[in-house]
Amino acid sequence: MRPLVSIAARGLFLRVLAKVAIVVGTIEIVFLAEKATGVLEEVLGNGGRVPSALLILLMTSPEIFDFALALACVIGGYFAFSAAREERELVALSAAGVSWQLPLRVALALGVVAGVLSLAVSGFLDPLSKHATRSVVFELKSDLLFRRLTEPSDGTLIETIRGRTFAALSDTSVSPPHESLFVHQPGERGSWRVTQAGNWSLIGPDDQGSYDLGLGRVIAYDFVPVAEEGAPSVLNAGRGPNLRALGAGDMASVPMLPRVKVENVSMPVSLDNILRFAQRTDIAREWTLSEALERGRDGGTTGAEALEIAGERSARAIAAFVAPMLALVACALAAGGLAGFLALPLSCGALLVLDVGLRAFLAGVAVEQGGLAMLLTGGCIGLGLVVLLGLGLGRRAPALLRPVNERA
Numbered sequence: 001m002r003p004l005v006s007i008a009a010r011g012l013f014l015r016v017l018a019k020v021a022i023v024v025g026t027i028e029i030v031f032l033a034e035k036a037t038g039v040l041e042e043v044l045g046n047g048g049r050v051p052s053a054l055l056i057l058l059m060t061s062p063e064i065f066d067f068a069l070a071l072a073c074v075i076g077g078y079f080a081f082s083a084a085r086e087e088r089e090l091v092a093l094s095a096a097g098v099s100w101q102l103p104l105r106v107a108l109a110l111g112v113v114a115g116v117l118s119l120a121v122s123g124f125l126d127p128l129s130k131h132a133t134r135s136v137v138f139e140l141k142s143d144l145l146f147r148r149l150t151e152p153s154d155g156t157l158i159e160t161i162r163g164r165t166f167a168a169l170s171d172t173s174v175s176p177p178h179e180s181l182f183v184h185q186p187g188e189r190g191s192w193r194v195t196q197a198g199n200w201s202l203i204g205p206d207d208q209g210s211y212d213l214g215l216g217r218v219i220a221y222d223f224v225p226v227a228e229e230g231a232p233s234v235l236n237a238g239r240g241p242n243l244r245a246l247g248a249g250d251m252a253s254v255p256m257l258p259r260v261k262v263e264n265v266s267m268p269v270s271l272d273n274i275l276r277f278a279q280r281t282d283i284a285r286e287w288t289l290s291e292a293l294e295r296g297r298d299g300g301t302t303g304a305e306a307l308e309i310a311g312e313r314s315a316r317a318i319a320a321f322v323a324p325m326l327a328l329v330a331c332a333l334a335a336g337g338l339a340g341f342l343a344l345p346l347s348c349g350a351l352l353v354l355d356v357g358l359r360a361f362l363a364g365v366a367v368e369q370g371g372l373a374m375l376l377t378g379g380c381i382g383l384g385l386v387v388l389l390g391l392g393l394g395r396r397a398p399a400l401l402r403p404v405n406e407r408a
Helices: 002-045 052-085 089-095 102-149 248-253 291-298 298-335 340-368 369-395 397-401
Strands: 157-159 164-171 178-186 193-200 201-203 211-223 260-271
Touching: 002 052, 002 102, 052 089, 052 102, 052 298, 052 340, 102 291, 102 298, 102 369, 211 248, 291 298, 291 369, 298 340, 340 369
Parallel strands: none
Antiparallel strands: 157 164, 164 178, 178 193, 193 211, 201 211, 211 260
């Protein structure tokens, strides 16, 4: 009888797994299609191409997969178990001496697979995918910025980066084209600096990917408001006699204008001076589960945030572990009439309530008791729910074998 049980269990498991895979794939396609427009706009707006958008969509799929897995286990499992019952497969196995517990063991096996897979995706693959997505977008933005600075262009390019406004002017009516760069940089207490560079150029990159910014002739103006009594007057601050007609109040509001003139300035420049790429360790949502648990030991605000993340990801894995049992319970409760229509929606609703409640509860346990206590508590809750659902199924065992129309 063992070979028969093994073949029957393997066949039913593969049937359920195929249904779950179909539901997961459908949810992935729907959500990726919804995100495609926004991703294309972001990529094309930063000078990227369609392959970059496809890559970002591919790296978004683990997040959708983690969201869809538990729900797919309920929906796919319900239809697979119901199909096996309605096609008299379970009746034939029961007549051959196979216990009604066969679908229960299949649901438990699928739950273990789904829980481990959910923990692997949400705890490791999804954070790394988020980091890779951010890296791709950063590369697109940086490449676009350097292309706009280095390639010939007509008109004026204005960019505001980290509080500094860059205005690059190109005059192509003369040969060679005249390039000028203006940089506005705000300072403290209302002061600001304007730097003008003529015939500037960006040289590079070299073998290490570094650039040199050749500014040529540079003139910098520092504007400092004159608000204090006894400050330098307009005339002795170099503002010129054309301001003699100003009244005392207006004259006091005219900023000082010291000027610094430099010839042939060249300085190294890198993307870090313009765009800042945050490291993965600085972004909480990009921490893996092991990193979140490790950071949780440090305490403080960062440690509490890390433990909350670990608790939420563990809760999602436990929900995926329990989901196939919910599908089997829904199949056992489904009968003719209204119950047949409500069994699946109610099981999906129960999964949603379980997911939300577990995430809030385990996040609180993780912050108060620590990561190890959270993992133990979550494991006990998952096993306890599976045992309770299994005991309930024992009372509805005949319903798992009898088709809804009761024709054997």
